[in-house]
Amino acid sequence: MNVNKAVSSTHHSKLRVSVAGLTAIFSVVSTFYALGLYVPAIAVELVGRAVLPANTFAPGPTSGQLISATNEVSVPFVEKLPVQGFSAVLPGPKPGTFLVLSDNGYGAKANSPDYPLRFYAVEPDFASGRVFPVNVKSGGRLSQFSRQSFISLSDRRNKTDFPIVAEQNIYPGSISPSQPQGIPVAATIKSRRLLTGADFDLEAFRRVSDGTYWFGDEFGPYLLHTSANGQLLEPPIPLPNFLKLGDRPFIQSPDNPAFANLPTDQERVTAANLPRSGGFEGMALNTSGTKLYALLEKPVVSDPQRDRLLINEFDLATKRYSGKVFGYRLEDPSHAIGDFTAINDSEFIVIERDNRQGDPNNPNFSDPAQFKRLYKVDLRQQDEAGFVKKDLLVDLLNISDPQGLGGNGTVNGRFTFPFVTIEDVLPIDANTLLVINDNNYPFSAGRTPGKPDDSEFILIKLDQPLNLAASRS
Template sequence: MFRSLTSLIIPLIFTSPAAAVQLTGRAILGADTFAPGPTSGQQFPISFTDQQPVQGFSAVLPGPKPGTFRVMTDNGFGRKSNSADFLLRVYAVEPDFTTGQVFPVNFQTGERLTRFSQESFLQLHDRDNQIDFPIIAEQSFYPDTTIPVDPMIQSNRWLTGADFDIESFRQASDGTYWFGDEFGPFLFHVSAEGQVLDSPIPLPNFLGLGDNPLVQSPDNPQLDGTANLRGSQGFEGLALNSSGSKLYAMLEGALQPDDQRDRLLINEFDLASQQYTGKTFFYQRDPLGRAIGDLTAINDHEFLVIERDNRQGDPNNPDFTRPAEFKRIYKIDINQIDSNGFVQKELVVDLLNISDPNNLGGNGTTDGVFTFPFVTIESVLPVDEKTLLVMNDNNYPFSKGRSPGQSDNNEFILVQLDQPLNLDPSQATPVPEPMTILGSAVAFGFGVLFKAKKRQ
């Protein structure tokens, strides 16, 4: 039985008549989780011998079977200069909202595995030499070091975090993947087996702001002239409409020549022609917001946007001297444009104020309120019309937003909305309901609260 069928039952048992955004599930993947691969982290004091961190999830898609997901890591350790030995991968996982654990699964079948292995991920590569600029696999040494590039990276032309900073991805109807990159910013197309299919696609400067005909960051390997976008502010969000015909690529920061510093651009890309349509939509960033974390379609014209500040830590915890203030999910409608050209924007979830009457949030809940206070929250996916899956990017090993001085885990949470979304059925991602809890609720009523409290 899936959440879309049972979500109507549980609120009758547990919640009061007053509607509120509520936590309905939480599962955790420990920060110190690794997968096989070449030694990583050699460009800063911590290194991981013969392994790769399973970390920094910046995007999520449905997995090969219900309840499983494919999660994409970003460029690794935060900068182009320190991530040349971090491999770009998509992992397959199963968050178990009954036990609160997250398990690796087979990337193709979704069957649960005992550990992360080569069966559990898709490795991005360019063995067909499609990328039209130098990549790390072509080098003898990692940049600005005397450390030899791993022979496996070289022979397989595996992509690394110094080649692209991938922050978003979508799967087209033919099974191929499209990735949004921050370095270029670029869109690039990858086969179901991980091979880059074409040269990365640059973004034209459709608004004509400044002299550069393209939108380019300082990290763009093909930078021609002056960068007009700050570093790490390229494509953070990438949505695929419910028709499967258009991608919507959203920049994290405003263009440098733009005097409207709160204006973020969403660019429409046609999959049939594999070209931008020239349509650009404006998103107005909140005065407290500093960046966006994701862009996800609800239907052909409505989308969810994660917007956040650059702070971390639970405001209820006095040990955080500069806690999080602004972590929110908005709904936007590109068919509704105001007089200044901005898309309609409506608050859906305040991630610092989520009701948790059943105490599912463990150390994230204080006085019945769960907070998601991480510096980067970069994944949202509709489960059904009233439930969202939300995940943080733990920036391993740097972010410490849950417990002071302790590297953040990767947290998967389910949030029940107080108002249903106009969700196209193609955008729903049902997850199995925790049957032990559902069964206990039906059989024993409020006795299930004891079991729920243990699930932290």
């Protein structure tokens, strides 16, 4: 509002803007900022959307034997794996293609021993709105997901320093009244020493200049290093407790193998200093290709700052943590992060989200999503408490869709991305971001109540360009 113009259009004697009045206004706005209730307008636009149907499968051993049917999906999946749960994305073998990482399978260590860990190569066709499998080496389009479209992770060199599923005869936790002898481990998992969702929960990955991959895991949390074809190259690397939060030398979740012999789950939770599903959810590679920045999903249990997530710097030349730790401040302690991606050597993008799902415009959702956002952070700028500078980039629940690309996700020209977990962001160019949801197949139903979520690939045009450097990841 132009105050001078407003004054000139009214009687000066009837309109007075006092210093006290302006002070009161600024006080209210400052309070809104402090409480996280003020969200500046951001003019971002949906410029592409492609969908991979929820019920998409690839060849593999029978899986889903330790989960229950839900959202009209029957289990188990006989001799196949759902292509789902994308928790990280990288550029693919040729322009327009991408590598997408499936996480541990079905969301927990106990229910995913029959899910081999792997990543897929895909091509979202934004003209047709479809997502196609491609050859993981060449990028050539395939008619269906096949063994050419993915790379499986394995421990053929015996690098893990704890027992893995492939070394066992029956799946852990598979003995039940209906299966008194347990469920035998699939022959392919045993013979190829495939890593599974009961061994690691992979939520992030980066490709480095020598063609090898680094993965961020939640169970340890660990960093994993594999060859280009997915073979583990060295033992999992644990996270030291650099800030001395509590008395444990390492940051460890209840699913860490160190606690595997404790008799009850409650004892494992008590022994750990990180909540379950609180490990490495995001892991960025700086654009110089020299450092990894591993970001925890939840605060350390003994950290008095309950809105703080730790970012730990890892030096690729020495394959050691540098000891540098940065703080990321959550907008609310109940939130979690979904991904951590480099813009340049010092600026990064973070996905921050609440634990709700469903379009706020859809009355069929009783507890819809309220907070799904992308932030830009700068590691060069920290406050006195060590928190990095943070600026809002995108509100994923309020995206302009003037072209009508959003299908059933758009209401009155506004597109929402209301999924409980959104775990993939990648800059395509300085003005465009690719964002993908983790559909938690078959459990999440954030788009249509009672229906398993598809995997949606969206392109978002930003209102201001990023200072984007060429990335090696």
